[in-house]
Amino acid sequence: MEKTKSPLGYRFAAMASGIKPSGKADLGLIVSDIPANCTGVFTQNRIIAAPLQVTKPRIAAGKCQAILVNSGNANACTGSPGLKVAEDCGALVTENLGFAPELVAVASTGVIGQPLSMDPFISSMSELAEKLDNQSADDVAEAMMTTDRFAKVSFADGNINGHPYRILGLAKGAGMIHPNMATMLGFVMTDADLGPAQLQRLLGPAVENSFNSITVDGDTSTNDMVLLLANGAAKNTIVVAGSDDEEQFAASLQQVLTDLAKMIVRDGEGATKLAEIKVVGAQSCEQARIVAKAVATSSLVKTAFFGEDANWGRIIAAVGYAGVEVDPENIDILFDEVMVAKDGLYVGSQVEEPATAVLKKSEFCVTINLHQGGGYASYYTSDLTYEYVKINADYRS
Amino acid sequence: MEKTKSPLGYRFAAMASGIKPSGKADLGLIVSDIPANCTGVFTQNRIIAAPLQVTKPRIAAGKCQAILVNSGNANACTGSPGLKVAEDCGALVTENLGFAPELVAVASTGVIGQPLSMDPFISSMSELAEKLDNQSADDVAEAMMTTDRFAKVSFADGNINGHPYRILGLAKGAGMIHPNMATMLGFVMTDADLGPAQLQRLLGPAVENSFNSITVDGDTSTNDMVLLLANGAAKNTIVVAGSDDEEQFAASLQQVLTDLAKMIVRDGEGATKLAEIKVVGAQSCEQARIVAKAVATSSLVKTAFFGEDANWGRIIAAVGYAGVEVDPENIDILFDEVMVAKDGLYVGSQVEEPATAVLKKSEFCVTINLHQGGGYASYYTSDLTYEYVKINADYRS
Numbered sequence: 001m002e003k004t005k006s007p008l009g010y011r012f013a014a015m016a017s018g019i020k021p022s023g024k025a026d027l028g029l030i031v032s033d034i035p036a037n038c039t040g041v042f043t044q045n046r047i048i049a050a051p052l053q054v055t056k057p058r059i060a061a062g063k064c065q066a067i068l069v070n071s072g073n074a075n076a077c078t079g080s081p082g083l084k085v086a087e088d089c090g091a092l093v094t095e096n097l098g099f100a101p102e103l104v105a106v107a108s109t110g111v112i113g114q115p116l117s118m119d120p121f122i123s124s125m126s127e128l129a130e131k132l133d134n135q136s137a138d139d140v141a142e143a144m145m146t147t148d149r150f151a152k153v154s155f156a157d158g159n160i161n162g163h164p165y166r167i168l169g170l171a172k173g174a175g176m177i178h179p180n181m182a183t184m185l186g187f188v189m190t191d192a193d194l195g196p197a198q199l200q201r202l203l204g205p206a207v208e209n210s211f212n213s214i215t216v217d218g219d220t221s222t223n224d225m226v227l228l229l230a231n232g233a234a235k236n237t238i239v240v241a242g243s244d245d246e247e248q249f250a251a252s253l254q255q256v257l258t259d260l261a262k263m264i265v266r267d268g269e270g271a272t273k274l275a276e277i278k279v280v281g282a283q284s285c286e287q288a289r290i291v292a293k294a295v296a297t298s299s300l301v302k303t304a305f306f307g308e309d310a311n312w313g314r315i316i317a318a319v320g321y322a323g324v325e326v327d328p329e330n331i332d333i334l335f336d337e338v339m340v341a342k343d344g345l346y347v348g349s350q351v352e353e354p355a356t357a358v359l360k361k362s363e364f365c366v367t368i369n370l371h372q373g374g375g376y377a378s379y380y381t382s383d384l385t386y387e388y389v390k391i392n393a394d395y396r397s
Numbered sequence: 398m399e400k401t402k403s404p405l406g407y408r409f410a411a412m413a414s415g416i417k418p419s420g421k422a423d424l425g426l427i428v429s430d431i432p433a434n435c436t437g438v439f440t441q442n443r444i445i446a447a448p449l450q451v452t453k454p455r456i457a458a459g460k461c462q463a464i465l466v467n468s469g470n471a472n473a474c475t476g477s478p479g480l481k482v483a484e485d486c487g488a489l490v491t492e493n494l495g496f497a498p499e500l501v502a503v504a505s506t507g508v509i510g511q512p513l514s515m516d517p518f519i520s521s522m523s524e525l526a527e528k529l530d531n532q533s534a535d536d537v538a539e540a541m542m543t544t545d546r547f548a549k550v551s552f553a554d555g556n557i558n559g560h561p562y563r564i565l566g567l568a569k570g571a572g573m574i575h576p577n578m579a580t581m582l583g584f585v586m587t588d589a590d591l592g593p594a595q596l597q598r599l600l601g602p603a604v605e606n607s608f609n610s611i612t613v614d615g616d617t618s619t620n621d622m623v624l625l626l627a628n629g630a631a632k633n634t635i636v637v638a639g640s641d642d643e644e645q646f647a648a649s650l651q652q653v654l655t656d657l658a659k660m661i662v663r664d665g666e667g668a669t670k671l672a673e674i675k676v677v678g679a680q681s682c683e684q685a686r687i688v689a690k691a692v693a694t695s696s697l698v699k700t701a702f703f704g705e706d707a708n709w710g711r712i713i714a715a716v717g718y719a720g721v722e723v724d725p726e727n728i729d730i731l732f733d734e735v736m737v738a739k740d741g742l743y744v745g746s747q748v749e750e751p752a753t754a755v756l757k758k759s760e761f762c763v764t765i766n767l768h769q770g771g772g773y774a775s776y777y778t779s780d781l782t783y784e785y786v787k788i789n790a791d792y793r794s
Contacts, residue, residue: 047717047725047741077713077725079742112710113743222714313509316474317619320444328444328474344444345476346510 003136004153007166007191009033009233013131014143017120019072019110027120028140029093029128030067030170030187035103036231038064039200041207043224049076050086051106052225058102062196064229065103067187068093071146071172074183075108075116076222085116092121096129109146109172109183109223137170144172144185149267154259156252160245163236165192167252171260173267184211186226186260192249193232194239201241202250203228210257213289213379214265214296228253262380271382273305276365282375287324289377291368294322296379305383310355312340319368332369335359400533401550404563404588406430406630410528411540414517416469416507424517425537426490426525427464427567427584432500433628435461436597438604440621446473447483448503449622455499459593461626462500463490464584468543468569471580472505472513473619482513489518493526506543506569506580506620534567541569541582546664551656553649557642560633562589564649568657570608570664581608583623583657589646590629591636598638599647600625607654610686611662611693611777625650659777668779670702673762679772684721686774688765691719693776702780707752709737716765729766732756 006012010032017027040059042052058064068089075082090104108116141151152171157164173184186207194202207226232238239246266274277296282288295301298318304311312333319326333341335358340351358364403409407429414424437456439449455461465486472479487501505513538548549568554561570581583604591599604623629635636643663671674693679685692698695715701708709730716723730738732755737748755761 045714045717046719046721046723047713074710077710077738077741077743079726111708112714113708113738114710115743220718222717311508311510313471313474313511316444317442317509320442320619321617322443324443326443329476341474341510344474346474346512 004138004168005155005166006137007168007189007233009191009231010168010189011132012137012140013128013135014139015124015128015131017070017124019070019116019120025139025143026070026072027124027128028069028143029132030140030189031097031132032065032189032229032231033233034231035063035065035099036189036229037062037194037196037199038227038229039196039203040228041203041226043220043222045220045222045224047077047222049074049108049223050078050082051075051108052223053083054086054090055105055107055225058105059227061102063103064105064227065099066093066097067105067107067227069107069140069144069185069187070110071144072110073108073114073116074110074112074223077113078115082116085118088118089121092125096125105227107185107223107225109144109185112222137168141170141172144170146172146183148172150263152260152263152267154256154263156256158248158252160192160236160239163234165190165234165236165249167192167256169256169260171264173264183221183223184264185224186211186257188226188228188253188256190230191232191234192230192236192239193234194230194249198239198241198246199228199230202246202253206250206254206257209254210261211264213377214261214381265380265382268382272362273383274363275305275381275383277379277381278365278367278376279370280367280376281369281371281373282324282377283373284375285377286375288375289379290324291319291322291326291370292377292379294318295366295368296381299384302381302384305359308356308359310335310340310352310359312346315366315368316341316344326370327372330371332371334367336364401535401565402552402554402563403534404565404586404630406588406628407565407586408529409534409537410525410532411536412521412525412528414467414521416467416513416517422536422540423467423469424521424525425466425540426529427537427586428494428529429462429586429626429628430630431628432460432462432496433626434459434591434593434596435624435626436593436600437625438600438623440617440619442617442619442621444474444619446471446505446620447475447479448472448505449620450480451483451487452502452504452622455502456624458499460500461502461624462496463494464502464504464624465490466504466537466541466582466584468506468541470505470507470511470513471509471620474510475512479513482515485515486518489522493522502624504582504620504622506541506582509619534565538567538569541567543569543580545569547660549657549660549664551653551660553653555645555649557589557633557636560631562587562631562633562646564589564653566653566657568661570661580618580620581661582621583608583654585623585625585650585653587627588629588631589627589633589636590631591627591646595636595638595643596625596627599643599650603647603651603654606651607658608661610775611658662777662779665779669759670780671760672702672778672780674776674778675762675764675773676767677764677773678766678768678770679721679774680770681772682774683772685772686776687721688716688719688767689774689776691715692763692765693778696781699778699781702756705753705756707732707737707749707756709743712763712765713738713741723767724769727768729768731764733761
């Protein structure tokens with residue numbers, strides 16, 4: 001497989017350190033040639049894993065030069081010994097690469113509540129550092145996998161005053177019924193030149209419209225984090241806040257994150273379809289998000305997608321319990337361009353064939369128009385293809 | 398199969414009317430010989446099906462003599478024609494049995510958003526009425542089934558001053574990932590003598606600790622309802638409010654509803670285990686419920702149950718995202734009597750064998766002690782046994 005392109009000034013390494021009993025790759029390292037400006041988004045879970053406790057204040061300081069990530073053990077609920085492991089792991093990187101410990105971010109994903117030993121890190125670190133010149137972001141993405149069926153990498157580029165820049169994103173996470181319940185890690189690197197506060201301002205909305213649009217807000221694992229690094233190695237003019245350049249950069253960033261988020265949805269076990277649940281005409285974008293989420297996480301809706309059944313009744317039922325005031329007699333539902341319900345009522349049997357044709361596609365959009373205002377939001381979801389859905393997918397009797 | 402015992406003064410009938418294309422039983426009728434005192438609990442969904450619109454005000458008036466229930470079509474999102482069907486169905490019962498229309502409750506379950514024709518009702522009603530003397534509550538429970546794999550009936554009895562009374566409950570609903578998303582119907586009949594306000598006072602908490610402890614509060618289908626009828630046919634002394642008799646009756650009622658709720662959990666597709674998630678030591682019972690619900694609805698926890706894996710890390714992660722302030726370093730987790738985590742930390746590998754033995758049972762209890770106060774609550778859940786769980790159930794790598 002061809003290597004994913006990479007922004008300038010970053011190097012990557014990955015290997016099997018023995019944390020995973022399977023012997024698969026479980027350790028990854030990302031290094032920027034110079035300290036990068038950075039920002040991050042971290043779990044909302046009340047229980048915060050050791051690596052996040054170590055990494056959060058470092059990222060908050062605005063500079064990062066290396067990310068060390070392991071899979072196979074989350075180093076969560078491991079008490080003060082776990083905290084020491086997270087700190088010592090960072091120190092190992094420092095020793096081997098020679099830069100300040102506060103520039104090292106550490107991340108873990110895997111089983112919670114099992115002690116994480118330093119041994120695999122100690123025995124692997126020098127070899128890992130040596131690999132930095134010969135490996136790619138794809139290798140790191142692979143070493144981050146837990147229940148993931150495939151590694152997740154996305155790349156976008158653009159230019160500022162004719163000077164090209166690049167954005168690369170790696171993610172880990174498999175979309176399940178509640179995708180948020182498994183750890184989601186995202187590492188995004190660019191060679192454009194942006195400041196920490198600027199990065200923070202851009203990362204928030206980009207995460208909201210991507211990773212947080214496949215997961216339930218606040219319902220996150222003990223280990224979730226998204227880091228964004230900008231090392232300026234493209235040597236283009238700094239991206240001026242509020243400029244068209246910044247807007248273009250923000251769009252590229254959004255593209256990378258949405259791409260990764262969709263990959264996470266597609267990685268739901270057995271998922272065969274990717275559906276956008278688009279709510280429009282809501283009283284506010286916030287209300288639209290609430291409704292979109294209720295529909296996107298409805299297992300009955302998801303099983304209907306699998307059954308390729310234009311079962312709009314399940315959709316409107318989910319709209320009804322979302323907790324938002326709606327007017328049942330003023331709701332339209334479309335599968336792509338095909339309207340199946342108008343003013344809360346079935347359009348008629350003539351729509352069954354075209355609506356079913358939409359559902360047979362591997363990617364489609366369900367639009368729900370609440371006719372209340374200008375609020376809109378999209379959530380991404382997959383079909384539920386488990387054995388049990390045979391009951392629900394065919395269920396119209 | 399032996400018929401379930403029944404309270405005095407109720408008759409039952411069921412048949413296939415043709416609403417279900419499969420030709421299975423889809424129409425049920427419950428009649429009390431005399432008008433019964435009654436109360437009900439109805440869906441919180443913003444979109445309310447036609448039969449509930451008709452039935453709610455009638456039940457609110459405190460008297461009911463008949464319940465007509467159909468499966469195969471929910472008569473929801475069917476506009477004013479649907480409302481007329483619900484009213485006309487009630488009128489058909491009235492015509493055939495000769496009592497006032499406001500004494501007839503109607504209930505529907507099945508597909509949403511499809512017009513429901515009167516034809517099956519018209520052609521079946523006289524035959525249904527004739528069957529009243531020869532059929533049982535079990536037949537009605539069967540006619541209520543949609544995705545259910547088995548009919549749900551529970552019976553309890555007690556006595557007041559030496560005079561026996563009986564409570565019979567029928568339910569429809571199959572526990573899924575969000576069990577609340579499929580319609581739940583519950584009809585409870587007693588021959589004890591209680592007033593409508595008294596029934597209402599007793600039904601609320603009984604539903605809270607049963608059906609609402611397997612579902613997400615407020616997240617209900619368009620058609621959910623639980624009706625409780627008391628016809629006094631046992632001719633025992635009236636159950637005095639606040640008396641020991643009332644307390645005993647309340648306990649019997651709770652037993653019937655909890656029994657039915659557990660059956661709904663057991664009816665989850667492929668479910669092989671029934672787990673009680675008991676949260677104790679919370680700041681309040683409300684907070685305990687929030688935490689219990691988060692754990693009980695976690696698909697990662699449920700897959701670990703299926704994998705018979707004492708994966709307490711998934712449990713504590715769900716506790717952490719429940720949205721309640723907890724002290725991670727002061728949480729104990731037990732599988733039945735086996736403590737696997739104390740003060741938020743793993744007790745040690747010596748607990749794996751006894752904890753796994755608990756998980757191998759078909760019914761067990763997970764206790765989560767938050768050590769914050771006296772609040773407690775229980776939720777009932779099943780394991781997730783779908784194909785996809787093979788990934789998560791064995792996942793500790």
